[in-house]
Amino acid sequence: MVPKLMCDDDMVDIYSVPSGDKDSLKVTIKLSKEKIETINRICASFENNPEELINVLHETQNTLGYLPAEVQEIIAHNLKISSAHVYGVVTFYSYFTMVPKGDYPISVCMGTACYVRGAEKILEELKKELKIGIGETTPDQRFSISCLRCVGACGLAPVLMVGEKVYGSVSPDDVKKILNEYREDNEDCKCQQL
Numbered sequence: 001m002v003p004k005l006m007c008d009d010d011m012v013d014i015y016s017v018p019s020g021d022k023d024s025l026k027v028t029i030k031l032s033k034e035k036i037e038t039i040n041r042i043c044a045s046f047e048n049n050p051e052e053l054i055n056v057l058h059e060t061q062n063t064l065g066y067l068p069a070e071v072q073e074i075i076a077h078n079l080k081i082s083s084a085h086v087y088g089v090v091t092f093y094s095y096f097t098m099v100p101k102g103d104y105p106i107s108v109c110m111g112t113a114c115y116v117r118g119a120e121k122i123l124e125e126l127k128k129e130l131k132i133g134i135g136e137t138t139p140d141q142r143f144s145i146s147c148l149r150c151v152g153a154c155g156l157a158p159v160l161m162v163g164e165k166v167y168g169s170v171s172p173d174d175v176k177k178i179l180n181e182y183r184e185d186n187e188d189c190k191c192q193q194l
């Protein structure tokens with residue numbers, strides 16, 4: 001029997017456990033009712049079809065920003081698949097993230113054209129400058145780093161993106177200059193959060 005979702009303020013028991021049933025699995029999810037309803041709505045828009053898992057994950061991440069374990073549990077529940085399966089897909093694709101991205105998510109293209117033109121050196125410079133690794137976010141939540149495959153701008157290789165903005169022909173020396181456009185203490189920074 002599929003357990004019923006129950007909401008109580010911001011605590012949700014995905015699996016309701018009859019008292020005394022020690023063999024039942026209990027998972028307590030801490031998410032706002034609003035977020036749960038959003039996830040339910042997204043799943044329903046794909047008819048809770050397990051074959052639409054990737055689309056559901058894309059839409060959910062676009063809406064909530066990331067896919068923590070709690071969110072994965074709810075998706076698994078709605079699509080009637082195991083949370084291990086959802087986790088496997090989330091961790092397989094580099095696009096998906098389980099941690100919140102920074103206000104300015106930085107993506108380095110590691111496609112062939114960018115790679116041969118020095119994307120790795122740009123990545124190293126970014127990691128050094130921000131003191132974080134791939135998939136991590138700075139403590140002030142301002143920047144995060146991820147890698148992408150070809151973003152379709154090979155003529156501009158190597159390519160780096162900050163949010164949706166594309167920077168082409170980037171050299172390691174350009175990295176600091178680009179970051180400074182988004183740094184809080186930059187008085188000239190007229191950029192909006194992406």
Ligand code: FES
Nearest residue numbers: 109111114150153
């Ligand atoms: S390989 Fe980087 S844009 Fe195509």
